[in-house]
Amino acid sequence: MGASALPVLIFTAFWGVVGIVLPFIIPKGPDRGVQQLVLMMTAATCYLFWLCCYMAQMNPLVGPRLNQHTVLIMAREWGNPLL
Amino acid sequence: MGSLFRSEEMALCQLFLQSEAAYACVSELGELGLVQFRDLNPDVNAFQRKFVSEVRRCDEMERKLRYLEKEIKKDEIPMLDTGENPEAPQPREMIDLEATFEKLENELREVNHNAEALKRNFLELTELKHILRKTQVFFDEQEGGLHPTESMTRALISDDSIARQVNAGPVQLGFVAGVILRERIPAFERMLWRACRGNVFLRQAEIETPLEDPSTGDQVHKSVFIIFFQGDQLKSRVRKICEGFRATLYPCPEAPSQRREMAMGVMTRIEDLNTVLGQTQDHRHRVLVAAAKNIKNWFIKVVKIKAIYHTLNLFNLDVTQKCLIAECWVPLLDIETIQLALRRGTERSGSSVPPILNRMDTFEDPPTYNRTNKFTSAFQNLVDAYGIASYREINPTPYTIISFPFLFAVMFGDLGHGLLMFLFAAFLVLREKPLAAKKTDNEVWNIFFSGRYIILLMGLFSMYTGLIYNDIFSKSLNLFGSHWHTNYNESTILTNKNLQLNPSESLDYDQNPYPVGLDPVWQLALNKIVFLNAYKMKISIIIGVLHMLGGVSLSLYNYRYFKDRLSIICDFIPQVIFLVFLFFYMVLLMFIKWVSYAPQNDFPKSPACAPSILITFINMVLFKKADPLKNCDTVYMFAGQRVLQKFLVFIALLCVPIMLLAKPIYIMRQQKDKHVQLVNGHATTENGDAEGAGRVVQPPQPHAGGHDENEIGELFIHQGIHTIEYVLGSVSHTASYLRLWALSLAHAQLSEVLWSMVMSKGLILDSWIGGVWLWFVFGFWAILTVGILVLMEGLSAFLHTLRLHWVEFQSKFYKGLGYAFTPFSFEVILNTAATAVEE
Known part of the structure; x- marks a missing residue:
């Protein structure tokens, strides 16, 4: 399992609050049901979308193949000094 | 609810x-x-x-x-x-x-009538004024002429004949003057020449200022003409031709003094008329x-x-x-x-x-009335465009409010393009009132305006999916620092054209993924498409299967509301089983594959042994035994997978005959029971009441039996169609969700092409010229971005989303056989009246 706890927790908590907690504290009104549904579906879709992207990268089957120029630029810009 | x-x-x-x-x-x-x-x-x-x-x-x-x-x-x-x-x-x-x-x-x-009469009068006078002025010029041209017509004669007829005529006494030339439409002049002239064999002389002059036609109010150009001729016969002929060409003739005195007098008179009358006209206006x-x-x-x-x-x-x-x-x-x-x-x-x-x-009390179906507000009405319109819901049927609109922008955004995902869309919609929403008050009949604008909340949500969701795809105008953001690192020395880089990072090497890869969305390194990678295709195809199927499951679940609410227990048992449950056991199982396989094949794993679970989900699924449905990959001992991801799969497919296939036959057979048997009861009931009454029997027995039996058979046959056919549609639909609809992947890929590729073909060309020049050049290139790039990527791609993604909702989602539960509630409302009537007037 190549996942780290922090992002998973943060995202789960964030969308959990949106999708589970917020629907309870919506003020009463004629459109309450729709508003609850909107929040829940937003949280569900967005969480699912993030989760899929995260899980798809958890265990990469292949690594990125890079051009030599890209490698050089990455080394300079992203702080991976040449050995 | x-x-x-x-x-x-x-x-x-x-x-x-x-x-x-x-x-x-x-x-x-x-x-x-x-x-x-x-x-x-x-x-x-x-x-x-x-x-x-x-x-x-x-x-x-x-x-x-x-x-x-x-x-x-x-x-x-x-x-x-x-x-x-x-x-x-x-x-x-x-x-x-x-x-x-x-x-x-x-x-x-009355005013208009008077004004028209006055204008006609005014026109006549103006024309007369012009005639007098122009003819004056004609006459004046004959300098020193004793008598105008005589001088004309001289001009007209050659010297010889003049000599003869002098002998024969002075010849009197007649003339008429008038006004004609300018475009008629050439035809008029030709006609005169032909009809009078060249024996008339026409002079014409254009009136510079256009005159107003009193009946139509148009501005027309006219010309003054004067025709000289000899003899009465020619005179009548000329007059007829003038009449034919709708030329207006005016009396024009011969003597210059008379003409001058007349001109003066005309001028004063015009003055008077002008004041009267002004007052009328x-x-x-x-x-x-x-x-x-x-x-x-x-x-x-x-x-x-x-x-x-x-x-x-x-x-x-x-x-x-x-x-x-x-x-x-x-x-x-x-x-x-x-x-x-x-x-x-x-x-x-x-x-x-x-x-x-x-x-x-009524047996009639009531109209369908969904109380919407300005936010939900646009979404309701999307649903209603497919078909008005049957009375009290579950309304897909609340679910569409989020699923529509979300599916759109999966295809359109780009932070930059989403932001543009969001800003446009936010402008429409914030300036809603003034914009709504300013009614226009610009259809495109009205479509955008009425869909402003849809566009707003589509923009927001596109920004989110763009963030996850890590795509902003085809570039990536490196917010959290890529989790892939290069660890090469200079000579390795210089000798190898391409280098592949190794996921199992902890120096190359942090062993945990980039926290939000795709790692920015993939944007730079040469094998980006391979990686993205695998990822996007999988999420398309995951989202699609969940979307369809949602649709099928909504049908449960319908059945429960209409107390249709038979349909729950014979339709809903087998449908869910079919979908879950085949397609949701495939979704689970995807997650299992993502979790279990880690790069550091050894041989049975190494990435090289990861089976293709699609091939696994196809083999599963066909009950085919697949060969394992090289060096791997199995094609299965977990123990007992083979047995489980066989079981799942078997149950799923068993659901097909249940869907097909259970309901009609049950109804048929129920009816038979009723029938038997009915016949028995008749028998008893007949026995009990012999006198009234003849009256009672007459109508029902043979007729009703035939009717029932018809109905049962129809039921079988209906159920057959329904089942085939569902079973085949599950396959084709699942495949249809792959459009999410296809459009998303196309969108990303198109914006990348636009960047590399246009925008990067703007970054090649140095110094201030480069700045100017970049300014132009950026303009071009911006136009193409908005025009093609946001508008056209947005439209195409919108239409595909619409299809996914209408066909793939709503076909699972939505009948749409109702008719809309059209209340008697002044507001609606006034609005339609207003648009009708504008047209």
């Missing part, structure tokens, strides 16, 4: 209105806009209804108002639109209104300005009166002629409000008898 989840409960009501109070009551109901009246005399011709004469009078008033409006527009007087909404006037005020309009119209017509203007202040108000009043009488025409007259009977559909929740409105109407009319609103 909230308001939008199902359409409102409706009741058919009977309404008894006192004749005197009917008008006021209907007017109140029109302001309310919550009642749909039914036509109670459908076979009565429109011309034979009770209030035809009133409707006619309204039509007449409308015609007069339109005439007034046309005149006001002609004079370009601004019409005052205060936006106020006057109530429908009392019926007795109608006479006042009529009188006002009649007076206005007559006055205006002033008067007209005053009348129109006064009318323009009120015309919008009047229009609204007349439209309302007309609508009320139209509605009253739908009512039935009571036998006593004292009250009118109406039937109407009413939302149950609003009955109180409606009764209040009726009471107000009665009070206003001063009638003593209150109106009566009775609920009626």
